[in-house]
Amino acid sequence: MRLIHTSDWHLGQTLHNFERGFEHQCFLDWLLATLVAEQADGLLVAGDIFDTANPSAAAQKQLYRFLQQAKASLPRLDIVMIAGNHDSAGRLEAPRPLLDALGIRVIGQVPRLDGGEIDLDALVLPLHGASGEIAAWCLALPFLRPGDVPRTDQAEDPYREGIALLYQQVLQVALARRRPGQAIVAMGHCHMVGGTISAESERRIVIGGSEALSADVFGPAIAYAALGHLHKAQKVGGQEHVRYCGSPLPLSFAEVDYRHQVLRVDLAGEALREVSALPVPRAVELLRVPKQPAPLEAVLSAIKALELPAGLAPPAQPYLEARVRLAAPEPALRSILETALQSLPVRLAKIETSSTRQAGEVASALSLDELASLQPDDIFKRLYRDRYGEEAPDPFLAAFAELSLLPTAKAAV
Structure with missing residues (x-):
């Protein structure tokens, strides 16, 4: 199974008051051609799709045009998008009935059942291989705020440990669903311990960095963790299977010498086979x-x-x-x-x-x-x-x- 991992598009972003719609469109056109050329089975977009919680009509039009074109070019392509800290969860989920009909899954916020309990089943999504059969299960968790995570009152850090607990809970759902040969992939928009930030372009999620998670959250049962939030592509804790893909465009002059990319993720059965960087052409220097x-x-x-x-x-x-x-x-x-x-x-x-x-x-x-x-x-x-x-x-x-x-x-x- 082949997945393309990308994040932090920040559609609608301006660079020192200059509109960047041209650059974002160049990236989306390139991404569409790449999905076709790579014959991808799935596209994972790990948050911060928009730059602000109230994106312009032009930015929203760019997103939905791309999604329509991607499904028209690759009808069997699974697309999973999660909200980041820049996104409005409600706005991202507003067209969900239409997107669900196209096979595009959007998780903007943690869903809850009528009794208030977290709907864990809704956070575990199937990913299909070339044969059309389920090849992997995706733990699709958006950016998590303190009110989104299970209560761990006795914990030293209830927020951070609540995030870890939620990942464990959805993992158990995925383990119960999967059949032999099916991989488990996690998605998240979060700050990991030891992650290298890009100066000038990243917004701290929590003052002081107390939200930073350990890579241990993504244990050996998870074949690959597709992360968003940090704008530089990097492995987390030196682990091959826990990755930030980084943003596709430079979001500040601090990134002038950094080449942006998306990641091609190849799975073999339940295991990760290979991760390869696909450099994104820079439309504007x-x-x-x-x-x-x-x-x-x-x-x-x-x-x-x-x-x-x-x-x-x-x-x-x-x-x-x-x-x-x-x-x-x-x-x-x-x-x-x-x-x-x-x-x-x-x-x-x-x-x-x-x-x-x-x-x-x-x-x-x-x-x-x-x-x-x-x-x-x-x-x-x-x-x-x-x-x-x-x-x-x-x-x-x-x-x-x-x-x-x-x-x-x-x-x-």
Whole structure:
């Protein structure tokens, strides 16, 4: 049996206010062609299908068009989607009657019976092989909130141990259903202990990371665990069968040098045979200019030296992050950079500024009493001195004083 594992599409996401519908459509077109070329039996989408709980109509249309095309191209394809922490469980499940009729299973939230008990049977879904017979059982658990998991009042960490208990409960259902030669596959949208995060693009599920699960949750009875949430593809705890596939698109400039992928998962009977990475083509490049922060003059020289393909339509033009190291504030920085870029087929998405002040020169912390005694202009002077290593110039002090006289500024102060 062959499965394609993907997650964290974040349809509708913008990158520094630039719409990314073109890139998402390129990925979905590629994924559709890949499903056909690989003759996949199942597609597992492990959460964060949308970027927000209230996605745009265009983002929703992209999803449902893709699902329709996938089923038209591969009628026997099993598709299982679970909600992530970015998704609205209710919104994702709203078209469920129609999707069920197409053989597309969506689990947005933990279902419950009339008495309030968790409907464990509804979380265990069959996956069919090329013959049309059941080849595996899927434990399809969406992102779990504290109210979704069984109560474990005596546990040291009721939330985390409740998640582990729920996986054990649905596993027991799957073990009771399966026949010899049928594998068990788990899905989850969660943060695993030791998982490597992608800076700037991931939202912590629980402050402090106390939700992080051990890979032991997915024991030897589970042939493969298809996870979502972390945007870098990785094995969990070094285990071959517990994997994040990562996001298919770079979601921040921190991922500029990382090649995104989906995973091809081949099962042989009850066991995992092989996991292979299928690199996702990057429809729009991300550029960091220069590679390391540099003075403005060096940044402008690097921009001038850019070699960019001609004839790209605006949605396909690269995004650029300018990395400027300043000795003093430069109010006209954006205007200067936009002027340098105006004739180039590139989009200025982000300006990263840093100070030339030497690392390690950190001002001493203030006590609460000392902080309470400071006036707003005292705080401004201190911040300027901490960042640039010198006193704020008179024009900046005058501008700050004028700003502080505005009604909104007074209310904030």
